[in-house]
Amino acid sequence: RFGYRRLHVLLRREGHAVNRKRVQRIYREERLTVRRRGGRKRAMGMRRPLDLPLVANQRWSLDFVADQMTDGRRFRILTVIDNCTRECLALVADTSLSGARVVRELDAVIRQRGRPDTIVSDNGTEYTSNAVLAWADDTGVGWHYIAPGKPQQNGFNESFNGRLRDELLNETLFRSLP
16 A cells, blocks of 8 residues: 555654665565555544643644735745744745645754644645654654544644634735845
């Protein structure tokens, strides 16, 4: 069910020092290619209810909010929330936010605030990218993906995003990004 890249990450997690190209070659020789299915790529992760955080930096939530500028160009804002203190740790606005950019922004927040125990997010492509999966392995941060179609499982961030939209995005016309 996994491609060679994901198998390479899993082998590294188990402590095997193996080259990605070798995994790809063996994968191809054994004809392990998986037939492509329709639909979105979904990340594998914990699917149990989360306990309420008791201290700061125990759990952070990530989500995106989208809007557009006066000239019609769209932009997105990455929101990072501490679930215990309900504090917004970062707002990152840009026209393109890749998984590598999410990792850079998380590193910047960690330098200021310290490392969280767990990060909660949806199954968006930015959060399931190889850059984010490798970063989570390297830093030892646990990553919890909410169930598809259940934004209420990330309620702290959804509540913040609603207020952000009401108080800022719906009240302001953006000509450009700062």
